[in-house]
Amino acid sequence: MEAEVTIVAFQDIFQNEARKKGIYTDEYRQLSAQIILDKQDITRLGVKDGQRISVKNEVGGVVVAAKISDDDPHPGLAFMINSPWFNQLVRDDVCDTSIPGFKRIAARVSPSEENVTQISEILQRMRA
Amino acid sequence: MVVCTGCSLLCEDIELVLKDGTISQAKNLCRKGHAHFQALFIERTRPMIDGREVSLDQAISKAAEILKSAKSPLFYGWSNSTLEAQAAGIDLARRLGATIDDTSSFCQGILMELVLTGKVPTCTLDDVRNFADTSVFWGADPSNSHPRHLSRFAYYPRGEKRQKSYEEERICIAVDVRKSATARLCSNYYFRVPPGQDAEFIESILAVLDGKIPRFGDKKRMIELGTVLRKTEYGVIFPGLGMVYSLQEKMDLLVRLVAKLNEITTFMVLPMVDHYNMRGFNQLLLDETGFINRVSFQGGTTVHGPEQSVMAAAKSCDAALVIGSDPLSALPFGTARALAKTSLIAIDPRRSLTTDAAKVVIPSAMYGLEAGGTSLRLDGVKIEFEPFFKSELLSDEQILAKIKEAI
Numbered sequence A: 001m002e003a004e005v006t007i008v009a010f011q012d013i014f015q016n017e018a019r020k021k022g023i024y025t026d027e028y029r030q031l032s033a034q035i036i037l038d039k040q041d042i043t044r045l046g047v048k049d050g051q052r053i054s055v056k057n058e059v060g061g062v063v064v065a066a067k068i069s070d071d072d073p074h075p076g077l078a079f080m081i082n083s084p085w086f087n088q089l090v091r092d093d094v095c096d097t098s099i100p101g102f103k104r105i106a107a108r109v110s111p112s113e114e115n116v117t118q119i120s121e122i123l124q125r126m127r128a
Numbered sequence B: 001m002v003v004c005t006g007c008s009l010l011c012e013d014i015e016l017v018l019k020d021g022t023i024s025q026a027k028n029l030c031r032k033g034h035a036h037f038q039a040l041f042i043e044r045t046r047p048m049i050d051g052r053e054v055s056l057d058q059a060i061s062k063a064a065e066i067l068k069s070a071k072s073p074l075f076y077g078w079s080n081s082t083l084e085a086q087a088a089g090i091d092l093a094r095r096l097g098a099t100i101d102d103t104s105s106f107c108q109g110i111l112m113e114l115v116l117t118g119k120v121p122t123c124t125l126d127d128v129r130n131f132a133d134t135s136v137f138w139g140a141d142p143s144n145s146h147p148r149h150l151s152r153f154a155y156y157p158r159g160e161k162r163q164k165s166y167e168e169e170r171i172c173i174a175v176d177v178r179k180s181a182t183a184r185l186c187s188n189y190y191f192r193v194p195p196g197q198d199a200e201f202i203e204s205i206l207a208v209l210d211g212k213i214p215r216f217g218d219k220k221r222m223i224e225l226g227t228v229l230r231k232t233e234y235g236v237i238f239p240g241l242g243m244v245y246s247l248q249e250k251m252d253l254l255v256r257l258v259a260k261l262n263e264i265t266t267f268m269v270l271p272m273v274d275h276y277n278m279r280g281f282n283q284l285l286l287d288e289t290g291f292i293n294r295v296s297f298q299g300g301t302t303v304h305g306p307e308q309s310v311m312a313a314a315k316s317c318d319a320a321l322v323i324g325s326d327p328l329s330a331l332p333f334g335t336a337r338a339l340a341k342t343s344l345i346a347i348d349p350r351r352s353l354t355t356d357a358a359k360v361v362i363p364s365a366m367y368g369l370e371a372g373g374t375s376l377r378l379d380g381v382k383i384e385f386e387p388f389f390k391s392e393l394l395s396d397e398q399i400l401a402k403i404k405e406a407i
């Protein structure tokens, strides 16, 4: 099962705190590598809270954990905390203002059997 | 008292006791600030060349050698450095004919330019505390980004004209794509705007203020919002990244809205700059060159434009000096990869993806704790700070001076 979503990034104080403890910590990965999905999308994908989700678009892809949104219904709209995981999906060809589209990323989400993407893997991709 | 450089509020009332490699006591420090200070003891950088530890002098010489032989170097970061370091950086960029850009280039730059060039009226945070009865957090979530904003300035404190404060005299409005922590706090005045539709939302407010029927959003609620804005005595709009990314080239709509509101009452704009001295860099570069960011000094001329932005320059440069910033974590994959593949020099107190990918790493002192200087708070007020304790580590401007000397 696959769904198309628009992902919007946001800041989170707990993830920020975890980043200060170290970008290679489990805490930073757990708080960064997640996607908040609407209940309806979660049901449609047939996944549970915490289950691994592949998030892909024409820029790249990551495997992160699903989190059920506690917000008012927002089917088709997903949220990710600003992080290197999210930035794997952000295009760098930009409009006149040269501002990347951090707040509106189109991506496909589907359940995944793969492990959550590690930050060392992200660094390797940058160096490849 | 210590100044916290954890965000652009630059809180000056922090009391700290450090003991045995940890913060044993802290007063007035928020969660973000606590993590920022505690980071003093975690994952500090060491001087490195190609992943091997070297002496500080060797790292500095290598950095000078790379920059000297580079034809089109890029200088990036700056928002987490003091005015003194920024001035040294601009000077070095000019001498080397480098391109210089800061984090505002992909976040609050467009807004900051409006403020610094006087296209929208602005005020200080002290004005907010003393006079503001309506604060509009627009695509901004201070509870997560500037944790003491509401308690020190916008909502809870009793100010000169706002003795009854949040109980009777202050309201906060949140305009956001999601119910953020701040939106939950001001739930009566939370307006959800779908991604990319802030322009339509502004047009609807303008319609309501003109006594017309709004085309976007719940009509009743839009009319209620218009009434609140009309009744405001002293309002402040705090735009965050949500607004910037949504409006982009339609930023003139914000200018129109603020002008309209000021025909009715008083409304100011204060961008929710994240890094503690982004505004300082923008102001310095504006004073020096007439532009707030994205400047190239190549060939002895001053050129400004999208080609000089970090996004473009990362791909065209042959060396990059990154200071106090982690673009490999914060920028889109393509830009991060381009930086990772260039001759990268990272000056940073702490380990990051950028320092891990850098050819040369130069450790620096943490401002506020290990080094002093001057910075501009998000409202432009100059804050001076002394180091909390003496450190052997060099500050950014000392490192830049040594690089300059070596070149």
Ligand code: SF4
Pocket (backbone or CB within 6 Å): B004, B005, B006, B007, B008, B009, B010, B011, B028, B029, B030, B031, B032, B033, B034, B036, B146, B147, B148, B149
């Ligand atoms: S609000 Fe900002 S400056 Fe103040 S203590 Fe928190 S992180 Fe530091």
